[in-house]
Amino acid sequence: MQTITTSKLLYALLLTVMTLALLLSGCQNRALDLEQVGEDERIVIKFSHVVSELTPKGLAARRFAELVHERTDGLVEVQVYPNSQLYMDGEEVDALINNNVQMIAPATAKMTEFFPELLLFDLPFLFEDFEQVHRFIDSEGGQKLLDKFQTDSMLSLAMWDNGFKVMTANRPLYTPDDFAGLRFRIMPSRVLEAQFAQLGAQTRDMPFSDVYAALERGTVNAAENPPSNLYSKRFYMVQEHLTVSNHGYLGYLVLTNQTFWQGLPEDIREILEETLAEVTQWERKIAAEQNKRDLERIINSGEIEVHYLSEAEKAAWRxxxxxxxxMFLPDIGTELLQGTP
Known part of the structure; x- marks a missing residue:
């Protein structure tokens, strides 16, 4: 009698264990279904950039990642690394060439070594507003220009806005003579060097991540930035004067690794290209809005004295x-320069 009871108990226990195992197995299958694709199937795109997530570029990169995840059902994962988390200014291009990252969006000034025609976008007072910039970029000539920005290891996909630059310094900047002797942080660009040399100022190029400390310590005592960068990185907290000059446009060239991009399945590449085109239009809208809003925030902070150039002052700067x-006609070309507004 006791043996039969023991057998029944063992049988019941075994049945319970098997049932639990089946239930757990079912839960695991459901969890995997929610993931949609396995780790070994996922296509990972590392997107590295050097500015804040809250800037137009940072927001656009994040939106691109979210839309791609949604439209590929999780097959493509765009991992965004802002604030130089992976690579600094001078490192990200090499990282892209070596396919350590698959997308970057450097300022056009930083790519003039590879594509001299990009010097066009650094020229002072070339564009009056975003409308002129977009009209040029979207024109036949502008699209042909973007198509030229590729090498064996890099491919241009789009161009994004940041904004129009303003000047900050530790003294007022009203006239061209006010620049004499100042030390400006610049991006590596021969046009920007020439711009400040023309005004009697010195220049020093340095990674964006080092600018706040350099301004705070006085290594440099002046800079040019769109309001979105000025606000997100709090540069206005370590400068005394801001001149709203809107003297130059700052844009970004969205680049990918050529081999990686061409190696993607055609249907995936088509989704990525269509999504990027959509995000580019969205980014243009928020760039204009955010720069306007961030300039107002800087003014309202009371931390820096703000001066708007009068028409007469702007004419003198121009x-x-x-x-x-x-100076840069030989690099840019007369035809290209004449094609701008």
Whole structure:
């Protein structure tokens, strides 16, 4: 009697264990279904950039990642690394070439070594507003120009806005003579070097991540930035004067690794390209809105004295800087320069 009871108990226990195992197995299968694709199937795109997530570029990169995940059912995962988390200014291009990252969006100034025609976008007072910039980029000539920005290891996909630059310094900047002797942080660009040399200022190029400390310590005592960068990185907290000059446009070239991109399945590449085109239009809208909003925030902070150039002052700046355009005609080309507004 006791043996039969023991057998029944063992049988019941075994049945319970098997049932639990089946239930757990079912739960695991459901969890995997929710993931949609396995780790070994997922296509990972590392997107590295050097500015805040809260800037137009940072927001656009994040939106691109979210839309791609949604439209590929999780097959493509765009991992965004802002604030130089992976690579600094001088490192990200090499990282892209070596396929350590698959997308970057450097300022056009940083790519002039590879594509001299990009010097066009650094020219002072070339564009008056975003509308002129977009009209040029979207024109036949502008699209042909973007198509030229590729090498064996890099491919241009789009161009994103940041905004129009303003000047900050530790003294007021009203006239061209006010620049004499100042040390400006710049991005590596021969046009920007020439721009400030024309105004009697010195320059020092350095990674974006080092700018706040350099301004705070006085290694440099002036800079040019769109309001979105000025606000997100709090540069206005370590400068005394801001001049709203809107003297130059800052844009980004969205680049990918050529071999990686061409190796993607055609249907996936088509989704990525269509999504990027959509995000580019969205980014243009928020760039204009955010720069306007961030400039207002800087003004309202009371931390820095703000001066808007009068029409007469702007005319004097423009006259002082027009020789820079002629200096770079051999690099840019007369036809390309004449195709701008």
């Amino acid at each position: 006259e002082a800087l027009m020789p820079v355009h002629q």
